[in-house]
Amino acid sequence: MNINRRSFLKASALGLAAVAATGVTPFTAVADESHKPNQTGKWTATTCQGCTASCPVKVYTQNKRILRIMGNWNCTATGGKICPKPHLAIQQVYDPDRIKTPMKRTNPEKGRGVDPGFVPISWDEALDTIADKLMELKKNGETKKLAFQKGRSTGVGDVLYKKFNILFGTPNYFGHGDICAEAEKMANWATEGTFSYHNYDLTNTKCFLMWSTDPISSNRMSGWASSVWGKVMDGAKIYVIDPRLSATAAKADKWLPIIPGTDGALACAIAHVILTKGLWNKKFVGDFKQGPWNYELTDNYNNKANLFKAGETVDESKFEYNQGYGLVRWWNLALKDATPEWAADICGVEAKVITEVATQFGKYGDASCSWQSPGTNMQVRGVYGAMAANALNGLVGSIETKGGVFRSASASTGKLPDHNHFRDSNARKAAKMKAIDGRIRKDFLNYNGKAIHSNETSSRLADVILQEDGHYEDGSYEIKMLISYWCNYCFSSTGAQRFERAYAKVPFYVNITTMPSESAMFADILLPAKHYMFERWGFMKASQGLYSYISVQQPVITPLWDTKTDETEIAWELAVKLKERGFSNIYNYYSKAFCDPETGNCPTNAAEFAEIAVKIMTAPAWNGKNAKQGTDLGSWRNFCSKGCFNSKKMGYKKHWGSLGQDTGKFEFFSESLKTLLEQVATQYKCDVNSVVESMGFEARDGLAFVPHYETPVRYGDEKTYPYIFEEHRARLNLEGRSANCVGYQEFKDTDPGDVAWDDVIKINPSDMEDLGLKTGDTVEVTSPQGSIIVHAKAWEGTRPGVVIKAYGQGHWAFGHVAAADFKNFKPRGGNNNDILPCDWERLSGSTARHGGLTRVSIKKVEA
Template identity: 55%
Template sequence: MGISRRGFIKASAVTGATVAGLSANKPMLTAFSETDKKEQIAESGKWLASTCQGCTTWCPVQVYVENGRAIKVRGNPNSKGNHGKICPRPHLAIQQLYDPDRVKVPMKRTNPKKGRNEDPKFVPISWEEAIDAVTDKMMELRKSHETHKFALFRGRYTGAADIFYKALPTIFGSPNNISHSAICAEAEKLGPYVTEAFWDYRDYDLEHTRYVIMWSTDPVSSNRQVPHAISMFGKVLDQAKVAVIDPRLSATASKADEWLPVIPGQDGALVSAIAHVILKEGIWNREFVGDFKDGENLFAKGSAVDEAAFEENKTYGIVKWWNLELKDRTPEWAAEISGVPAEQIYRVARDFAEAAPRAISWLAPGSAMQIRGGYTSMGAHALNALVGSIENIGGTNRGEKVPLESIPELDSYLDEIAKKGKKHEKIDQRGRIQFPAFAKGELHKGVVTNNVADGILNEDPYDIKMAIGYWNNFVFSCTGAQRWEKAMEKIPFYVHITVNPAEMTQYADIVLPACHQLFERWGVIKSKQNMNAYGSIQQPVIEPLWDCKVDETEIGWLIAESFAKKGFSNLYDYYRNEFTDPETGKKATNEKEFNLVATKFLSKKLWDPSEEKKGDQISSWQEFVDVGVWNAKRTPYKKHWEEGFETASTKFEFYSETLKGLLDEHAKGHNTSIDKVMEAMKYEARGDLAFVPHYEEPIRYGDEKEFPLIFTEHRSRLNREGRSANTTWYQEFKDADPGDEKWDDVIKINPIDCKKYGVKSGDRVKVTSVQGSIEVTVKEWEGTRPGVAVKCYGQGHWAYGRIATMDYQKKIARGGNNNEILPSDYEHLSGSTARHGGIARIKIEKI
């Protein structure tokens, strides 16, 4: 714990703690270097390609392997997306790989009681015994025609996900394949969808931009395309202005031209005020938006405009937006409720428009994943349209297609039991009046992940009797975490597939050790950054350290094989019949072969010489493995300017006919009105206001008198999606996040508030909301807006290993889990968990 930063950088050998507990015959991590100088790397090893999934950027990387040991990770120099660069997260993956606290063999629970303070009393078992126990329970559900009472919970995933996540529950007969995605970012995708019919993460042309507004995001630390943002940020600062809207002085904000320390949840007020200034002062982009027919700007404060007076070009509904929302939304109005000075709002709006079209309004979960954040998401993206930066140079873009193969159709493998089971309502209750949960243009296609806990607890629409979870930890990662603890206690039989024994594992009846995604499996990934989409390989660069299996392919195969032995061969037949090695024509005969065959099958269009490729011309499987990444052609500008958008109007919609149509369909399905749907979703808008970006008052839990501080959180640049807290490097270098401290978990409070509430740096405090309490350390920090308390997400594990916890045996957490004080609520349009925007008020008490 006493390693210095300089010592870390110069070190060539890791501390004994890194490899403590590894058996003598297992490879050990012997060297680590921060430099990319090749002369410092022994020539006896080899660089092998793989993919990091420490965040949703999914960067192509290379791993240096010597004598069967993974020594170092670097960016793949063949990747155009990340410039051959990486952030700190892939380095931390090495410590994850060699973590002595990994699950090493299958285990079964011997203590029937479940609970946070219960010892599961796991004992090791064979894979055969473990899989047999799993399929016995599943076959019981088939015999009782209760297949719908099985659920498959997915966390992170690869391109092979549907082989397991979709095929297993579908062929078995359950509607309940539940993804983690709604606790991650779906509200962020909502805004671009209802305005331009694009449901995905966006790409940003940072290389050519001249202005960036960042909506509660810190792209050099988290969100999307982190390595690209890090490597490009110096150039951005040299050629562009940066405005960061965030109640916390993030790493990005500390270098920005403008820091707007907004009151949490009031981002929408700034959106409307910026749009008001751009229209009132006539500085919108006329090439994209259009203009008044007589050339005179009629947008005046407080005055409605005749729609017939404006002729739009590539957009739809600009005058409706003005009349319904913007005409009275002045910076002076926004300043009163956002806490940002009016003169700064004017300056940002003018500078942003002046840079057009090379300007980016960078939408992120921080502003979107709020109870009423859907319209902030919509509005922040609409600003890109106002300045003409949609699909434009220096602006916000989509990305080219990465042609991964889809899994073969499943319908012919469904028997009558499966068909009947699939017809049941999903356990997350999507489709009910309060959850339109639309995605990709379809109602009820989105997932309401966090609501699954309530569905289980209330047995609504039915009771869940068995579940399998992989690469997930909902007990830790979902708001209102205590609900998940109770829900997991209630599930009679739970199987957890995991690398580390996480909080979710403590409720498992069977634990199955998973291979580490970066180092120990075959797989294929697609992503985009730097205006380049790509498909990237994962390969077992080393032999698996322990008796682990690949979650989405190998374990699925073993389950299918076991089913077949028990008289239900449909899943096994599907795997055997439908997946053939496109290179050799052979079919898999065991789980390891299936992992490779499936990867080759899914990635065929990237490397098969017979396939036409709109990108790199890779001509064999081995070449793809060696190169490690297929790059699509650079994303073109203005593609949909010419082709038209896929919206209801075929234009970019400020007044969203697309949203209106979805809400109307949902309302009719419930024999009610759109206004009643809006009420059920906790939105304020009624009538046409519901179809334009607009300001909504944020909802907070807790009375201000009892809970005086607004709580908000952020992500760490060292956080591998909550999976790196059991590494010494994560804890030792936690102070890389502005305001944080190494080996501690601090709540950052402005000195003004510290004085007001009688606390100082180093004080241990109890932080309480209406949801619950945690214990952390106070940090006096000017980088927090007064009236707000800020804390990083990622600490507070009570089960993950000896580093993540203060006392693993006694389940004493290192710090506090934010999700134990954040109440459970939603951005209901998308079904996303509301975890930002100051949803919770808190009080602090010295311990």
């Protein structure tokens, strides 16, 4: 982005205006004065949770105020670098719209735009009210009618999320995994044997295929990626496959504006070219056993024939495998006819471009990297396309090689104390009950890397609540009480309107939050949480590049308001209230099983409990037990001072020969997925085809076990809804939590094609002409799910026939900056989830929101 004098002055004015208006340190934080000898400030380590990278940071405070944030220079993975997002947290913590004290609802009516009539109450009154409701459920034998939802969390999240609910006696506790990119993990597991996201050796990669990946804006290593991307561009060929011209695509060697949802076809065509040209990595995958040399391009590896010829079936007995498995079956089932010409008709990328990209990718071999993002895998049929994208890494042998893809390095954490001794008969009975999210079904595999039906589908809770019988199968009961924290499903879940209706229906709803979110507007009791980065104890485990780290969150400043830590302090206080009412199991577990690893003392109050829980979970990182894995910190105090434990660098080819599957190899034909689907078929007394069909996939027989192209699912017919809708994450979007920051709004145009203080839908100029629109026109965007009102923006960086919008705007609550008129619940722009239908990728349970899930119509309306 070019910054001229006017833009610089504009940014400076923003900072001065923010200080003048609120007395708060702005996004453009004041300069570091810590080098001056008369300064009394200090640096304190903590962790950002603005995205899943969870970068360790250092925070500079002076006179008990936060002045500056930097990357933690003790972190090997990030090298002390961070992206812009953490700086917005300063505005968050000092946000005047924060929830400052417990509140209760006085207006029984619930709905979008309905004033809850919140009035302040004491913590005692709030906790007493909640405890009374919990005990009412217990007295009536209805503990299962308590449901719990969490969104983002720290490493001690299970203290409240699982342990509290298990001991109380409900199986209905749900995390946010199903609205995350679990399909990517599933694809990696099915091919490579690791149910996890990839890490990347960025600075050594020579050729990138970036599947809707925009590393400097949104990924799981954005801090480090942002700091090294200049070097990456200098050393690598970069091909970005994305219907949107992202910041990364704008600087790439080639932008491939693909038709959304057709990634699998393009990946299969690239694989077809690599195989027919003989460019696969023979040392990693294997090779044909005999025959004269006839490769089109050679690496002088051997003198054997290439039998991969377009349209021809290959005899697998003629192929000898090394680290690969089932390549010939993949070819026969899905690739032999997947020519560039075939793919070009499907995905809208020219055949000659496909051939060029595939040839370059194969040429650079094991220093090539196929890097997928949620845009590839968070589709209704996304796993198979994601498998194809990862199979390209297997083809060129870039699994744990210099410049290749990696799993996370080891960095062990502790475990929470065993709770079994503290369970009563009711809790033991509840442990055998099915959760009400309907995950245990033939049409939902919901695999989480350990067992089928184990990935929680929290976004389905709305549908369960809204059903008349309140349950999907075998036994019906209503949810009488719901508690949620650090989540805003009325905004963040596809088909968001479902949660508005569901939360309005629940008899008693408790919301724990820092901000007056959309979901909070439906609460009966609202509890204020401490800010995750500056006011609480917690920890995070994450990885970037070839390193993993465990980093602390600790109080940097004294909490500004009458708030408590959601996962620990509120859990403790509720346990105390339940004990006062005769149910002491949870309190006994917290107060007797949690012992300080240093002193052996058990907690006597909420503050002690919060710190001890973190000490227990991070103990291996600071007591020397992880010394073989990385840093030897020596003490809890040193851990808090340094801020993080660093793993050793992930070794090259560490898992070759034992990639995690039963075969121990990279599975182009996934025996692991085959076994899993056969297990489900046995459970439901049917065949695999019936299982796959029930989950909405097109594949039958052997095709269900290999990477392949599946026709994208799109809601809405083309005649009524002529444009494919696609979304992306705003660069300054802290998972939907930064929209009330003036820095987010003022610098919204850091996203190519976007506009500051606005919400635009980006439309190709040719489509704008067809629609009779000009930039700035107010338009209604309608899908089968709903409608939003935004502004039109003509932008060449959008593929014709596709309209694109950033996610993050459209809050009708969340504060005076996020909303256009907070008092009257008028949103600033539109929420993408109001027009995205709710559907899932059913092998993993991941929510589908990409791949052109819905079509939309666009019409001009009066402003």
